[in-house]
Amino acid sequence: MDGVHRAGVPGVYAEVRDAGRTWSGASGVADVRTGRPVTPDMRHRVGSVTKTFTAAAVMQQVEQGRIRLDAPIGGYLPRLVPGERGKKITVRMLLNHTSGIPDYIPYAFPSLQGFPSRPDVSAKSLDDNRFRQFRPAELIEMGLAAPPVGEPGGPEGVYSNTNYLLLGQLLEQVTGTTAEEYITRNVIERAGLRHTGFPTGPRIEGPHSRMYEALYGLIDAPRDYSVYNMSWTGTGAALVSTMEDLNRFYGKLLDGKIVNRSSLAQMQRTLPVRALDGSTIEYGLGLHKVTVQGCGTFWGHDGTVxxxxxxxxxxxxxxxxxxxxxxxxxxxxxxxxxxxxxHAIDDALLALYRQAMCDSGSPAGTETASQVSAFVP
Structure with a gap:
């Protein structure tokens, strides 16, 4: 972690568990202006790790017979996904990103459209949207109005945050409560997580770091976006959590304590999905599979906001x-x-991941290195 800090990341913090033993640590600063240090227990915006929580909530409803994985989404949400699209796209296709529905983010943040080829791409939208309150239906409409990125149910998927906003609306439709409330009661509380939740305003409650965005050199020096209205991502990437809570959650999920073994098997059926950074990942239903040479198969998720x-x-x-x-x-x-x-940060992070997952002596292949080091927004 010191290597990641030296390479240029202000602060990094982590928890590693191995056969009942737990290690946690931190390196660097939470605030570059004051020098306040990061600590291992800080709360953090965990981005698309949220998708596993949302997928688990959907699978609970599948177990109860209120949702069918291979039913068309238009049968549940006819106003949001009308017509032929609503008939062809199933719940499973939303979960594994084979719906063909594109991501809404370039349309919600128009100054980012055309990256990297457009010369006038800028961070203006990030500042314009800092306190903007988006409605899920508004964002979903942006994604549905854009050109499709594939045919529904194709052999390969294209990662899209629009899919998981639709799943949030599906949960609301079948449970009669907001998706955030359902996930809190039936996933977060079931897992015994004490520091995880959806934000109720633009600020993070409890000890946390500032969060610095460089936007590939467009913001120099990197700007703090820790205060932000997360309605732009909702059930796709809005959760705040701690590293301890995330390890607890994935441990219980993979042990069959959040969904049953049959549901977990469905979540672990993967196919190739093109991530937002252009890399290909093995993706199931809200779970990302990473195979590390000489170390084993890992399940989880990554994320950025x-x-x-x-x-x-x-x-x-x-x-x-x-x-x-x-x-x-x-x-x-x-x-x-x-x-x-x-960048040197890429190498430093990969070295950290290798040691945290495999101890220092175990190598990771080239393909695995790109999988592990690529954060999926």
């Missing part, structure tokens, strides 16, 4: 767990063609 990155992975046998938080995002600068360039 403005200024905050998280990686949480648990080995298939449940005995080895890693959750890591960093308070700087999109640190890579761009070349003359606009493409992000390799």
């Amino acid at each position: 403005w200024g905050a990155g998280t990686m949480s992975l648990t080995r298939a046998d449940g005995k080895r767990q890693m959750s890591v938080a960093i308070n700087l995002q999109r640190w890579n600068t761009r070349d003359s063609s606009g493409m992000p360039q390799h």
Whole structure:
């Protein structure tokens, strides 16, 4: 972790568990202005790790017979997804990103459209939306209005936050309460998490770090976005948690304590999905599979929001767990063609992940290295 800090990340904090033993630590600062240090127990915006919580909530409703995985979403949400699209896209396709519905983020943040090729891309939208209150239906409409990224049910998926906002609306429809309330009662509380929840305002409650966004060199020096209205991402990426809570959650999920074994098996049926950074990941129903050479198969999720990155992975046998938080995002600068360039932080993070997942001596292959080091927004 000191290496990650030295490479340029202001603060990094983590918890690693191995066969009943727990290690936690932190390196660097939570505030570059005051020098306040980061601590292992800080709360953090965990981004798309939220998707596993949402997927688990949907699977609970599948177990109760209120949702059918292979039923068309239009049968549940005819106003949101009308017509042929609503008939072709199933709940499963939303969960594993094979719906063909594109991500709404470039339309909610229009100054980011066309990255990296457009020369006038800027951070203006990040500041414009800091306190904006989005409605889920408004964001979903943006995604549905954009050109499809594939045919529903294709052999490969395309990662899209729109899918998980639709799943939030599905939960609301079948449970009669908000998705956030349902997930809190039936996933977060069931797992015994004490420091995890959906934010009720733009500020994080409890001890936390500032969260610095560089936007590939467009923001110099990186700007603090820890105060932000998270309605722009909702049931896709809005959760706040701690690294201890994330390890506890994934441990209980993979042990069949949040959903039953049959549901877990469905969640672990993976296919290739193109992530927002262009890499290909093995994705199930809200779970990301990472196979590390000489170390085993891990399940979990990663995520980013403005200024905050998280990686949480648990080995298939449940005995080895890693959750890591960093308070700087999109640190890579761009070349003359606009493409992000390799940075020392990339290597330092990979070294941290290798040691946390496998101890220092176990190698990771090239393909695995890219999987583990790529945060999925």
